[in-house]
Amino acid sequence: SGCWEPQYRVVLLGDPGVGKTSLANAFAGLQERDLLEQHGEVAYERTLSVDGEETTLLVIDAWEPERRGEESWHRSHCLQVGNAYVIVYSITDHGSFESAAELRIQLRSMRQAEDIPIILVGNKSDLVRCREVSVEEARACAMMFDCKFIETSAALQHNVAELFEGVVRQLRLRLEGK
Ligand code: GDP
Numbered sequence: 352s353g354c355w356e357p358q359y360r361v362v363l364l365g366d367p368g369v370g371k372t373s374l375a376n377a378f379a380g381l382q383e384r385d386l387l388e389q390h391g392e393v394a395y396e397r398t399l400s401v402d403g404e405e406t407t408l409l410v411i412d413a414w415e416p417e418r419r420g421e422e423s424w425h426r427s428h429c430l431q432v433g434n435a436y437v438i439v440y441s442i443t444d445h446g447s448f449e450s451a452a453e454l455r456i457q458l459r460s461m462r463q464a465e466d467i468p469i470i471l472v473g474n475k476s477d478l479v480r481c482r483e484v485s486v487e488e489a490r491a492c493a494m495m496f497d498c499k500f501i502e503t504s505a506a507l508q509h510n511v512a513e514l515f516e517g518v519v520r521q522l523r524l525r526l527e528g529k
Contacts, residue, residue, distance in 0.1 A: 358407040359522050360394075361515075362429055364414050364454045365439035366447040370474040373505035374439065375412040378515055401519040408515060430461045435468040435518050442473045442502065443481040448489070455496045466528075468521035469498035472514060477504040 363371040379395035398407045414429055438454050440447040451471060458469065471493045473484060486502065493500035499517060503510040 357522075357526075358409060359434040359518075360409050360411060360432055361435045361437060361518055362411045362414070362433035363437050363439060364429070364451075364458075365472075366441075366444070366450045367416050369439045369441040369444065369447050370503075370505045371412050371414065371439050374437075374472070374474060374503065374511060374514070375410050377505045377508050377511040378408075378410055399515060399519055401516050404523075406519045406522070408518065410515075427461070430458055433467065435470070435522055437470050437472055437514070437518065438498075439472045439474050440484065441475045442484045442489075443475050443478050445483040448473075448484045448492075452492060452496070455498065459496075466525055468518060468525065469496075470514065470518060470521070471496070471498050471500045473500070473502040474505055476502040476509060477507050 363375060365371055375393075375395050379397055393412050395410045395412070396407060397410070398405050411429070411433070413425075415423070415425060417423065417426065436458060438451045438458075440451040455469065455471070458467075471489065473486075473489050475481075489502075490500055499521065501510055501514050501517065503514055505511060
């Protein structure tokens with residue numbers, strides 16, 4: 352351990368209402384919380400100890416829905432700045448799952464040459480009776496799109512730590528591969 356800690360930007364993507372802010376809060380809430388306002392971006396910084404090593408993640412929760420007919424600089428900026436991406440849908444909303452697939456395609460076309468970690472997240476796993484997206488369907492989609500997959504409940508804090516630890520491991524794997 353030294354004074355230098357690697358820092359990575361993790362951008363949350365997904366339809367409104369799927370739980371991006373709730374996940375960011377759950378991520379930040381466990382320790383001291385730094386709320387930074389940068390150019391209208393809301394970012395949550397936290398240092399995680401994963402497998403005995405510290406890594407700092409800056410989780411950026413600034414994604415906005417597409418407005419008709421609008422070329423969005425902000426959206427393409429979000430798709431450019433991440434070192435890793437967490438694409439969130441709600442297991443209770445199949446439309447948000449379809450949006451997640453579209454986001455994966457957009458991301459791939461913008462960051463073609465790069466091998467960036469992407470995690471598909473089915474949030475609201477506590478709402479079992481309202482489920483519209485099965486685990487099998489989501490797994491198949493993740494496999495096709497070459498990304499990791501996890502279901503979370505921001506409300507119950509279930510799998511939230513595992514999600515961000517997974518992001519750290521994915522980032523390290525790519526660093527070691529270089
Ligand atoms: P965002 O628009 O993607 O940032 O979504 P929010 O974090 O604002 O969440 C939208 C709504 O879903 C809020 O009412 C949250 O309380 C609720 N919500 C978020 N995550 C969960 C979850 O894991 N389970 C349940 N039951 N509700 C959730």
